[in-house]
Amino acid sequence: MTDESGGLMPVVTPLENVDSELVELGRRYWRVDGFDSETGRPVWAEKNSAIDSSAWDRRTYVAAAAGVRAVLPGYSCPSCQGELVLVSRTSLERITAST
Numbered sequence: 030m031t032d033e034s035g036g037l038m039p040v041v042t043p044l045e046n047v048d049s050e051l052v053e054l055g056r057r058y059w060r061v062d063g064f065d066s067e068t069g070r071p072v073w074a075e076k077n078s079a080i081d082s083s084a085w086d087r088r089t090y091v092a093a094a095a096g097v098r099a100v101l102p103g104y105s106c107p108s109c110q111g112e113l114v115l116v117s118r119t120s121l122e123r124i125t126a127s128t
């Protein structure tokens with residue numbers, strides 16, 4: 030899925046039987062406001078440091094992964110050829126920088 034500027038938008042899906050606060054944390058972590066018109070990189074709705082994940086893990090990306098899965102439609106995992114599950118914001122930034 031792309032936004033109107035052509036950026037790649039991750040599809041975020043809550044995991045089953047997960048605390049709703051953890052799901053919300055994951056959604057906040059993956060929320061993209063758009064893409065920079067010059068670099069094509071995502072503009073995150075919130076800074077990583079603004080998302081308090083200390084109740085679960087000090088590493089926000091780990092807590093986010095415990096609540097949701099972020100998949101990038103149209104891309105496949107080079108190892109298994111399955112859907113490309115993003116593990117952190119950095120992985121999306123690397124992909125958008127290379128397109």
